[in-house]
Amino acid sequence: xxxDPRLLVQSAPFLRRGITTPRLMMDVVLGLLPVVLAAIYxxxxxxxxxxxATTAGAVxxxxxxxxxxxxxxxxxxxxAILTGIxxxxxxxxxxxxxMAFLGGAVGIGxxxxxxxxxxxxxFNPALIGRAFLQAAFPTSITTWSEHGTITEFFTARPSNFxxxxxxxxxxxxxxxxxxxxxxxxxxxxxxxxxxxxxLGNTAGSLGETCALLIIICxxxxxxRRTFDWRIPxxxxxxxxxxxxxxxxxxxxxxxxxYMLLSGGLLFGAVYMATDPVTSPLAPRGAWLFGIGIGxxxxxxxxxxxxxxxxxxxxxxxxxxxxxxxxxxxxxxxxRTLRGEAIV
Amino acid sequence: MSVYTLGKTxxxxxHPREHKEQTEHVAVERMxxxxxxxxxxxxHLGAPCQPVxxxxxxVIRGQVVANPGGFVSMMLHSPVTGQxxxxxxxxxxxxxxxxxxEIDADPYATQQFSSLPPIExxxxxLDEFIKxxxxxxxxxxxxxxFPTHVKYKxxxxxxxxxxxxxxxxxxxxxTCDHRLMVEDAALVVRxxxxxxxxxxxxxxxxxxxxxxxxxxxxxxxxxxQGEYENISVVPLRVKYPQGAEKMLIKALFDEEVPAGKLPxxxxxxxxxxxxxxxxxxxxxxxxxxVERLVTVAGPGVERPSNxxxxxxxxxxxxxxxxxxxxxxxQVVMGGPMMGQPLASLDVPMLKGTSGLLAFTEEGxxxxxxxxxxxxxxxLEACHSFLNPSRLARLARAERWDELExxxxxxxxxxxxxxxxxxxxxxxxxxxxAAKMALREQKAPKS
Numbered sequence: 001x002x003x004d005p006r007l008l009v010q011s012a013p014f015l016r017r018g019i020t021t022p023r024l025m026m027d028v029v030l031g032l033l034p035v036v037l038a039a040i041y042x043x044x045x046x047x048x049x050x051x052x053a054t055t056a057g058a059v060x061x062x063x064x065x066x067x068x069x070x071x072x073x074x075x076x077x078x079x080a081i082l083t084g085i086x087x088x089x090x091x092x093x094x095x096x097x098x099m100a101f102l103g104g105a106v107g108i109g110x111x112x113x114x115x116x117x118x119x120x121x122x123f124n125p126a127l128i129g130r131a132f133l134q135a136a137f138p139t140s141i142t143t144w145s146e147h148g149t150i151t152e153f154f155t156a157r158p159s160n161f162x163x164x165x166x167x168x169x170x171x172x173x174x175x176x177x178x179x180x181x182x183x184x185x186x187x188x189x190x191x192x193x194x195x196x197x198x199l200g201n202t203a204g205s206l207g208e209t210c211a212l213l214i215i216i217c218x219x220x221x222x223x224r225r226t227f228d229w230r231i232p233x234x235x236x237x238x239x240x241x242x243x244x245x246x247x248x249x250x251x252x253x254x255x256x257x258y259m260l261l262s263g264g265l266l267f268g269a270v271y272m273a274t275d276p277v278t279s280p281l282a283p284r285g286a287w288l289f290g291i292g293i294g295x296x297x298x299x300x301x302x303x304x305x306x307x308x309x310x311x312x313x314x315x316x317x318x319x320x321x322x323x324x325x326x327x328x329x330x331x332x333x334x335r336t337l338r339g340e341a342i343v
Numbered sequence: 344m345s346v347y348t349l350g351k352t353x354x355x356x357x358h359p360r361e362h363k364e365q366t367e368h369v370a371v372e373r374m375x376x377x378x379x380x381x382x383x384x385x386x387h388l389g390a391p392c393q394p395v396x397x398x399x400x401x402v403i404r405g406q407v408v409a410n411p412g413g414f415v416s417m418m419l420h421s422p423v424t425g426q427x428x429x430x431x432x433x434x435x436x437x438x439x440x441x442x443x444x445e446i447d448a449d450p451y452a453t454q455q456f457s458s459l460p461p462i463e464x465x466x467x468x469l470d471e472f473i474k475x476x477x478x479x480x481x482x483x484x485x486x487x488x489f490p491t492h493v494k495y496k497x498x499x500x501x502x503x504x505x506x507x508x509x510x511x512x513x514x515x516x517x518t519c520d521h522r523l524m525v526e527d528a529a530l531v532v533r534x535x536x537x538x539x540x541x542x543x544x545x546x547x548x549x550x551x552x553x554x555x556x557x558x559x560x561x562x563x564x565x566x567x568q569g570e571y572e573n574i575s576v577v578p579l580r581v582k583y584p585q586g587a588e589k590m591l592i593k594a595l596f597d598e599e600v601p602a603g604k605l606p607x608x609x610x611x612x613x614x615x616x617x618x619x620x621x622x623x624x625x626x627x628x629x630x631x632x633v634e635r636l637v638t639v640a641g642p643g644v645e646r647p648s649n650x651x652x653x654x655x656x657x658x659x660x661x662x663x664x665x666x667x668x669x670x671x672x673q674v675v676m677g678g679p680m681m682g683q684p685l686a687s688l689d690v691p692m693l694k695g696t697s698g699l700l701a702f703t704e705e706g707x708x709x710x711x712x713x714x715x716x717x718x719x720x721x722l723e724a725c726h727s728f729l730n731p732s733r734l735a736r737l738a739r740a741e742r743w744d745e746l747e748x749x750x751x752x753x754x755x756x757x758x759x760x761x762x763x764x765x766x767x768x769x770x771x772x773x774x775x776a777a778k779m780a781l782r783e784q785k786a787p788k789s
Contacts, residue, residue: 008672008707009686011772013758014679014700015359015515021713021766077713119714119766228719276718281732332750333589333727334602339750341601 024226025078031221032085032271038213039206043093046157047206053097054129055084057104065113079118083107086126086271089207090264090311091133095140096162103129123318124275127311134311204263207271211261218270227274230286235269236260238294246302253302265297268310278318285321285328292317292324346553352580353593355726357759359515359583359680361554365640365647366518371526373651374637374664376448380655381433381691382408382419383441387488389415394444400427404454405631408444411477417490418480419444420631422653424452436658436676436683436690443691446655459629464537469495472541479625480632480694484520484617485509485586486677488695491618495542497607503542504610507595508535508619510551510558511579511586514678517698519636520616522649524551524558527620532565534619535574537626542612547574549616550591552581583680584757588613590726602753637661637692643671643701652692659688661699670703680758710767721760721770727753731760735770738777743784746777754778 039047062080063071084104091100107129115121133141143159203209222229243259259265273279273293280289293313300309331337347358385391390413402408402421409419425448432440448454464472476492483489497503508531512520524531531549539547551559562576579585579594589600592611600606606613617635624630633654640647645666652661662674675682676696692699721731729750737746754774761771 006672007674007684007686007688009684010673010708011769011775012675012679012681012684013762013771014673014675014682014684014702014706014708015762016708016710016767017357017359017763017765019765020711021716021718024716024718024765079716117714119716276716279717281717281719281722281730329730329749330722330728332602332729332753333593334599334604334753335750339748341603342599343601 022076022078025082027224027226028221028271029078029082029085031217031226032082032089032207034213034217035089035207035210035267035271036085038210039089039093042209043206044155046093046160049097049156049160050091050093050095050100050206051085051088053100054088054091054104055081057101057106058084058087058108058125058129059104061105061108061113065109066117077118079112080108083112083125083129086207087129089271090126090130090205090267092141092143092204093206094143094157094159095133095137097160098162099133099137099140103133105129106132119277121277122321123315124272124278127272127315127318130311131315205267208264208267211266214266214270218266221270227276228279228283228286230283231274231279231290232269234287234290235273235294235297236265238291239265239297242295242298243302246298259298259301263301263308264310268314269293272310273314273317278321280321280324280328282325282328282330284330285324288324288328289317289321292320346581348580350553350578350580351594351597352582352585353590353726355723355728355759356582356584356590357724357763358581359762361581362515362640362679363518363521363554365516365644366638366649367521367555369518369522369647369649371519371522371636371649371651374653374656374661376423376454376653377656377660378448378450379428379657380422380425380446380448380653381443381657382422382446382655383433383435383443383691383693384409384412384419385441386435386693386695387417387482387490389413389490389493391442392416392419394430396427396430396444398427398429401425402427402446404452404456405633407478407631408446411490414496415490415493417477417482417492418631420480420633421446422633422655423448424454425449434687434690436685436693438686456630456633461627462625462629464541464626467541469541475625476622478631479621481618481621481625482632482694484615484621484635484695484697486681486695486697488693491614491622494607494612494614495538497542501607502610503544503607503612504546505596505612506535506539506542506544506547507588507591507606507611507613508547508549508616509586509588509591509613510549510555510562510616511591512555513552513581513583513586514680514682514698515583516640516700517638517678518640519638519649519697521555521558523620523636524555524616525561528558528561528565529569530620530623531616532562532569532571532574532619533627534622534624536569536571537622538612538614538619539573544612545573548595549574549576550579550585550595551576552585553578554581583759584726584755587726587755587757589755602750632694635694635696637696638698639665639700640698641675641700642703642706643668643674654694655691657688658685658690658692658699661692662688662701667701668703671701672704672707673702675700675702680762681756712768713766715764715766715768718765720763720765724759724763726757726759727755729754731770731774732768734777735768735773738773741777741780743777743781746781751777751781 058080107125111125111128112121244256296313392409394409403424428447429445433443435441473492481491674685758771
């Protein structure tokens, strides 16, 4: 008589696809890597310092506030790292490092953990971090410095090292500050050439300047089905259509190419609006969500008080996501949209 | 272009690795007779059977040992010549104790089955024909084991316009339907012809997934030679769960069976290829349903096989016959997507058993559960267009009313959502538990 193997009793199915959530997160991190490298190329060591500061803020907050048993798991799922990197990429290179760190901490703490951790949050944590910085330090976060050249690579921006609650050295700020292309348009002045917007030779947040790179990475991530392609596509289409319309009515408004390529629109559409936790699940919901963001971006940019509207547009639509979900549930098989059995 | 992109199919679904290479080209062998057989009286959907023998009775292979316990029930026949040793509760594959007939095989019997003259089925009125199918002991061979004759009882106002024969075998690892279609295509077509003719169907369609080209060729050859004009074979794209009858209908005819209704509402009857072969054997040879094809495979099996096994054979004997590895950690009855895990090998294989799979440590899943990030993959897997992620959350929160509003009961528990979930949420397990809780809640209080 053969000895019985010790049998494990589980519930079907006994096969798994083998792609896990941490791998999806790492996919996005890898998809961000070219953008990170471009940021380092354009802004030098300051870029590295800011990214490290935001990521450290995010990860350490996650570590402190998670229970001992869950600690390893919640760090390994990669979501805190991702939040840190995305936040870093939407900050100006000259921001004080302590602010960057604080932004990461607030993003994870208030934006994610306060709601119950990964999967429970209503708002994109990176954007919560940025919104907090915008409210707390409006000057620092809108002080844009020119990207450096290779020779200046190792020269950090002095404002990086400002101490908490102290002014950065005046002269340093003056010497390097400049306006972003969107601010130029809004507050008068000439626009940056479109070529520069595409390639990234312009002032702006770390990861937002090189449109071409973001488009390429976005297409790759969409093909790998890391995120729902409908969201960036619907945002960009809406902005294109809406801004073309306004531009045709009045040529004073920025041209649609300009609207699409400048500021944080591409970065936000590809990397922030697509956060699955804070966007609708069902395909019809994704379209609605994207259209909403697109409309809000144009409204804020053309008539709002701020030069840039992507952040608030996404946050507002994050808040609307549960409502969108409610009206965009998929039609069940063999039923009508209203849920009755078909006849 | 491949079997995953060509051909008709339904929307959504998943593509698990097929793992069929172990047995898809292994010819069917006969499982040798063993010492003892166990026939649970309730191994089908419906009323339990009523035994007509008692302990100590001598029985011969094919003899009736239990009568149907109602209309939704069928006869049980002895799979061997031997002696009834007990009628008592015995361990069932799901762990429960179920009243069973236990038969000791006569070691000196030849176990030869002597065929009888064919039944003149064309002369029979439909009601008589249905009684014969019930007498044959046939049940659906796909796993749920629904008594076959019930499907032929057409309600007032319905007719069987189209007969659909299910040769998808979309579960990974399983190849017994495949081998049946290749080796006994004539039986499958013959059975299809009998049912189509008897139910007055205009057409009969055999749906076969494209990963079984030899089956398609074999069936077409038989159809061509026999000049069966209204029977056709339709190759389908390879996708799970195409064998779910509503999905097969969607794939073949692009029609949706209304929620909560049966294929008959579209004037369609769906049967498995195995059932069709059983029909042919019964009406041509009067051979009742006493044995069936079982795929024995998986990394824990040394000689993966397609076996013809008498119903009631202990799982232990079948696995030992094929060489069960000592490294085996998990044994599954049925396919890997919807099968029943076994806690003990001392349970019988049943009329609905299509496979026995043994997994070693490498093949066993130890999924770490992560938080649901609402990635939406389960929505893209669900062929019923439900929101599995939401159902799982509601089930955990025990919000029963909302579960029903989200069509919990439409779920066929195919497991595609759980297969695809990157956070390893046990979605289909939660759904099963929620369904059970809801049924309990609704059952009249005694």
